[in-house]
Amino acid sequence: MIRFDRISKRYPPDITALTDISAEIGAGELVTITGHSGAGKSTLLRLIPAIERPTGGSLLVNGQNVGSLRRSALPYLRRNIGLVFQDQKLLFDRSALDNVLLPLEIAGFPLKEAKRRAEAALDKVGLLKRARALPIALSGGEQQRLAIARAVAHRPALLLADEPTAYLDADTARDVANIFIEFQRVGVTVLAATYDASLFPVARQLRLDHGRLT
Amino acid sequence: MNWIAAQRRAFLLALRRLAATPLNTLLSVLGIGIALALPVAGYLLLGHVTALAQGTAATPQLTVFLAVDAERKTAQAVEAKLKAESAVAKTQLLAREDTLARMKNAGASGGLADAIAVLPKNPFPDAIVITPADDAPGAIDQLAATLRNAREWRDIEHVQVDADWARRLAALIRLAKTGVLLLASLLGIGLLAIVFNTIRLQALTRRDEVEVSRLLGATDGFIRRPFLWHGSLLGLAGGLLAWLIVAGAVFWLRLPVAELASLYGIDLLLALPGPLESVLLLGGAALLGWLGATLSIGQHLRHME
Numbered sequence: 001m002i003r004f005d006r007i008s009k010r011y012p013p014d015i016t017a018l019t020d021i022s023a024e025i026g027a028g029e030l031v032t033i034t035g036h037s038g039a040g041k042s043t044l045l046r047l048i049p050a051i052e053r054p055t056g057g058s059l060l061v062n063g064q065n066v067g068s069l070r071r072s073a074l075p076y077l078r079r080n081i082g083l084v085f086q087d088q089k090l091l092f093d094r095s096a097l098d099n100v101l102l103p104l105e106i107a108g109f110p111l112k113e114a115k116r117r118a119e120a121a122l123d124k125v126g127l128l129k130r131a132r133a134l135p136i137a138l139s140g141g142e143q144q145r146l147a148i149a150r151a152v153a154h155r156p157a158l159l160l161a162d163e164p165t166a167y168l169d170a171d172t173a174r175d176v177a178n179i180f181i182e183f184q185r186v187g188v189t190v191l192a193a194t195y196d197a198s199l200f201p202v203a204r205q206l207r208l209d210h211g212r213l214t
Numbered sequence: 215m216n217w218i219a220a221q222r223r224a225f226l227l228a229l230r231r232l233a234a235t236p237l238n239t240l241l242s243v244l245g246i247g248i249a250l251a252l253p254v255a256g257y258l259l260l261g262h263v264t265a266l267a268q269g270t271a272a273t274p275q276l277t278v279f280l281a282v283d284a285e286r287k288t289a290q291a292v293e294a295k296l297k298a299e300s301a302v303a304k305t306q307l308l309a310r311e312d313t314l315a316r317m318k319n320a321g322a323s324g325g326l327a328d329a330i331a332v333l334p335k336n337p338f339p340d341a342i343v344i345t346p347a348d349d350a351p352g353a354i355d356q357l358a359a360t361l362r363n364a365r366e367w368r369d370i371e372h373v374q375v376d377a378d379w380a381r382r383l384a385a386l387i388r389l390a391k392t393g394v395l396l397l398a399s400l401l402g403i404g405l406l407a408i409v410f411n412t413i414r415l416q417a418l419t420r421r422d423e424v425e426v427s428r429l430l431g432a433t434d435g436f437i438r439r440p441f442l443w444h445g446s447l448l449g450l451a452g453g454l455l456a457w458l459i460v461a462g463a464v465f466w467l468r469l470p471v472a473e474l475a476s477l478y479g480i481d482l483l484l485a486l487p488g489p490l491e492s493v494l495l496l497g498g499a500a501l502l503g504w505l506g507a508t509l510s511i512g513q514h515l516r517h518m519e
Contacts, residue, residue, distance in 0.1 A: 051429065078431035089426050103430040105223065150430075 007057035030184035035208035041193035082151035084161035121153035141172035228443035246452025251459040253398035289340040409506030449503020
């Protein structure tokens with residue numbers, strides 16, 4: 001599903017974020033990326049939906065070379081990927097349901113079908129009762145679950161999560177981690193950057209240290 | 215989502231955004247409406263003046279004057295020769311005695327009669343009024359030039375084209391038309407600037423939404439669409455306001471203008487913009503709004519790369 005081949009990423013003037021990364025993630029796997037803060041976990045994740053481009057090596061996602069994709073092709077790459085961001089990036093001017101509707105509208109679902117899927121996604125993360133609530137009225141754990149619902153509403157084959165359990169208390173973190181584990185059980189490929197690999201006991205681990213795989 | 219559904223979604227979203235910032239919307243629409251009302255009013259007024267000018271300049275005439283000391287026989291000979299010209303449809307000889315009498319009467323209330331009375335002799339020459347066969351300006355000019363210059367017409371002292379004032383009016387109208395066009399262009403650019411800025415502010419307030427939409431796989435077209443509707447609707451609303459301003463002005467000024475015009479013996483009743491003009495105004499305003507939004511959001515998206 002994803003193949004990193006001697007990937008490197010540098011930022012000008014002289015900062016190296018990733019060096020010589022080669023790894024493969026198969027369809028249906030649950031993989032965690034672990035490592036210290038600044039090891040390059042987020043950077044590695046951001047390469048996959050081409051939020052950033054590698055400066056060396058090649059990255060294949062679903063057989064497509066992401067590094068050389070034209071800008072106009074990026075939207076279609078991203079629609080196959082569910083993204084959960086470290087800072088969640090929820091839109092605070094609209095309800096939880098409308099947040100989850102956004103990727104479905106982008107993907108072009110008719111409104112009725114989009115609503116159905118959005119409610120299904122909210123139900124899956126246990127937020128259906130809060131569908132009309134504004135994100136600001138949700139707790140930290142609920143906001144994180146809302147972000148997950150938005151990422152999976154259009155049923156992508158690949159789910160990327162950057163520190164999905166950061167800022168959550170231990171119990172809530174376990175709940176959130178379990179949601180990802182459940183998605184992997186139904187066939188979704190899950191790749192999560194995390195500081196706490198013990199939350200994902202069944203996952204294969206990629207360990208990063210100063211931009212290198214160990 | 216098919217094309218119509220996508221447009222519908224963007225249209226409703228644009229309406230919601232317009233309603234979400236009522237003061238901004240109102241100010242933009244006011245700016246656009248007033249900017250458009252000026253050239254529209256100018257255009258309408260010009261239409262009236264043009265129509266009037268066409269009505270009055272319908273029968274241009276030439277007047278030829280003989281020398282003050284020319285004999286009546288000469289005048290009659292010239293008239294007879296003019297009648298034989300193919301370019302001349304009709305002639306009328308104005309004898310100098312008649313002209314003197316008419317001027318005395320006409321000037322009775324003023325000082326003209328007194329002025330004429332102290333003159334030692336009749337200052338008016340014999341004159342012949344010519345109605346040309348062809349009243350195109352070119353033909354009249356050619357006839358006048360012939361009468362002025364040709365040797366056979368050397369008895370004619372002076373040729374006056376009576377349509378001169380009408381042509382001066384026509385030149386003025388042309389100038390005014392250019393002026394209105396210039397005004398419309400300038401204010402059209404002003405409209406673009408208003409919409410450009412409004413959409414820019416919208417895009418800045420919706421920065422997060424644009425960024426998140428991109429990360430979720432939105433095409434630029436998807437992101438742009440509600441902004442384009444936003445701009446078009448602003449333009450349309452501004453056009454509508456301009457129409458209302460002009461209509462209000464027409465109703466308010468209709469009677470006073472008609473009164474003033476009637477003092478000059480002119481029949482002038484201001485009219486509302488016609489259906490075609492109204493559609494052009496609204497369509498043009500919406501189009502300019504769309505264009506302003508296209509430029510603005512395009513620039514913004516490039517900038518956000």
